[in-house]
Amino acid sequence: MFYLKNMISTCLAKPIMGMGFIVTSFLLITSTFLLPTSQDYLKKVAKKGNDGPFFHALISSKENFSRIKRKVTSLPGVETVTILSQNDLQAKVKGILGNLDMENDLAGIDLNFVGLKVLFKNKLKLKSQTLIRDYIKRLVGDRNITLGATVATEEEGKIGPLQIFEKLGSWSLWAFIGLLFLLWLSFTWFFCSKLNEFSYLIETYQRKTKVAVKSYLGFILTMALPTIALIFFLPQSSWIPMIALAIMMIIGLLILKKSHRWSSEC
Amino acid sequence: MFFGSKETTYKENSTFIGGNPPILHLQDINVILGNSLILKNINLNITRGEIVFITGPSGAGKTTLLRLMAGEFDHFKGRMHHNFTKDEFMGRIFQDLRLIEHLSIEQNLQFSYDPQIFKNKREFQRELLEITKFLGIDRHLDLKMSKANGGLKQLVAFTRTLLSRPSVVLADEPTCSLDFDNAKKVFDILNLYNVKRGLTVVWASHNRELVSKFSGRIIHLDKGKLVYTGHACFI
Numbered sequence: 001m002f003y004l005k006n007m008i009s010t011c012l013a014k015p016i017m018g019m020g021f022i023v024t025s026f027l028l029i030t031s032t033f034l035l036p037t038s039q040d041y042l043k044k045v046a047k048k049g050n051d052g053p054f055f056h057a058l059i060s061s062k063e064n065f066s067r068i069k070r071k072v073t074s075l076p077g078v079e080t081v082t083i084l085s086q087n088d089l090q091a092k093v094k095g096i097l098g099n100l101d102m103e104n105d106l107a108g109i110d111l112n113f114v115g116l117k118v119l120f121k122n123k124l125k126l127k128s129q130t131l132i133r134d135y136i137k138r139l140v141g142d143r144n145i146t147l148g149a150t151v152a153t154e155e156e157g158k159i160g161p162l163q164i165f166e167k168l169g170s171w172s173l174w175a176f177i178g179l180l181f182l183l184w185l186s187f188t189w190f191f192c193s194k195l196n197e198f199s200y201l202i203e204t205y206q207r208k209t210k211v212a213v214k215s216y217l218g219f220i221l222t223m224a225l226p227t228i229a230l231i232f233f234l235p236q237s238s239w240i241p242m243i244a245l246a247i248m249m250i251i252g253l254l255i256l257k258k259s260h261r262w263s264s265e266c
Numbered sequence: 267m268f269f270g271s272k273e274t275t276y277k278e279n280s281t282f283i284g285g286n287p288p289i290l291h292l293q294d295i296n297v298i299l300g301n302s303l304i305l306k307n308i309n310l311n312i313t314r315g316e317i318v319f320i321t322g323p324s325g326a327g328k329t330t331l332l333r334l335m336a337g338e339f340d341h342f343k344g345r346m347h348h349n350f351t352k353d354e355f356m357g358r359i360f361q362d363l364r365l366i367e368h369l370s371i372e373q374n375l376q377f378s379y380d381p382q383i384f385k386n387k388r389e390f391q392r393e394l395l396e397i398t399k400f401l402g403i404d405r406h407l408d409l410k411m412s413k414a415n416g417g418l419k420q421l422v423a424f425t426r427t428l429l430s431r432p433s434v435v436l437a438d439e440p441t442c443s444l445d446f447d448n449a450k451k452v453f454d455i456l457n458l459y460n461v462k463r464g465l466t467v468v469w470a471s472h473n474r475e476l477v478s479k480f481s482g483r484i485i486h487l488d489k490g491k492l493v494y495t496g497h498a499c500f501i
Binding site for chain 1: 355429
């Protein structure tokens with residue numbers, strides 16, 4: 001606790017430098033710890049961002065829907081074809097009819113159909129979309145299929161900050177961490193010299209040793225603890241954050257060793 | 267002209283007059299910095315509760331001797347021994363003072379608050395006020411260090427050392443920016459702590475005239491050699 005207090009009082013003595021050090025340390029630790037998860041998340045977001053318009057199709061379950069899926073998927077301009085669960089569709093239809101007090105009429109309705117979600121490639125021309133829809137109609141037969149309207153994705157064409165990360169490539173995350181590291185390094189350089197001065201005085205006038213080292217390590221570990229605990233709740237874990245933490249510790253210690261500690265020459 | 271005797275060579279396991287072993291013992295000490303021999307064959311014993319002045323011209327090796335006593339040198343020839351008990355501590359007053367300029371005087375003094383030594387912060391604060399009142403700097407406690415003059419800074423550095431409750435004070439030119447009255451105050455308070463708490467004082471100064479007015483033992487260095495040891499009043 002004494003060493004953490006020492007860190008805090010050093011931060012308060014030089015607030016801008018201190019806050020810069022604390023914020024960049026926190027961001028660096030968090031971003032390296034969340035790197036694998038962030039990469040996964042960005043991939044998903046980017047994929048979502050690349051999605052084009054889509055439509056739903058209801059086909060009688062008597063049809064060979066696997067063959068239809070295969071044939072449609074092979075068409076140029078189609079991104080994916082997803083088969084929607086038969087049970088889910090039936091439950092939804094029953095729910096809707098139930099709300100309309102038409103439960104008694106259920107016996108007369110054929111609920112044996114399969115849902116397909118056809119997703120077009122991003123920026124596919126309207127003419128191509130119509131051609132694909134017509135092809136499915138011909139493939140299944142006009143009477144055996146009901147096509148839903150084509151729905152455009154809301155984010156289509158728009159590029160958010162997260163998509164920018166993905167567009168730049170996976171290295172962009174590393175570049176971001178690299179920049180953050182450089183920023184952290186410059187703040188650490190200045191902060192550690194101040195920490196060294198304060199610690200030197202404490203060592204000289206109190207019965208304590210290696211105050212700067214203990215304060216620095218104590219602070220970094222305390223800051224990393226919540227993030228380390230968070231790892232257990234994340235789907236992916238990796239060694240990268242541990243290596244990053246070790247690097248931060250080693251660099252901090254080297255700076256402490258090299259930085260100004262009052263001149264010993266009088 | 268000096269009167270006195272050369273420091274008798276200390277021999278391990280020898281019995282001391284009065285049975286009081288030295289708190290600091292230096293035997294055949296040689297310190298080489300770069301290519302020059304800074305301290306030559308120094309033999310010295312400093313007894314617990316003693317006030318010792320190290321005098322000599324600039325470059326005689328006074329600061330080096332103090333730094334050696336403080337344990338700053340790993341590489342020296344000879345033997346050095348600190349006879350400290352577990353809680354004993356060596357306080358230092360540096361020639362360059364080593365104060366933090368952007369903090370206030372009181373904040374600089376807070377560096378000496380050691381919870382292992384003081385029962386609580388109130389006790390520390392009481393002692394801080396006692397010393398600063400004695401030295402006449404209590405009304406400047408909120409002043410920023412950068413705005414303090416040289417004499418005030420020196421008194422702050424001195425107070426900071428006393429507040430750390432050392433058993434030995436190694437003071438390197440602690441009064442060089444002070445007039446005689448303030449220098450006398452510094453000596454008086456050191457004397458008081460010497461009587462009250464048995465504080466050992468090692469005071470390096472090039473001003474032989476000043477130290478001759480105080481009571482204590484003088485060790486005179488010249489070109490790294492110990493040339494005289496005796497009572498200040500014999501100068």
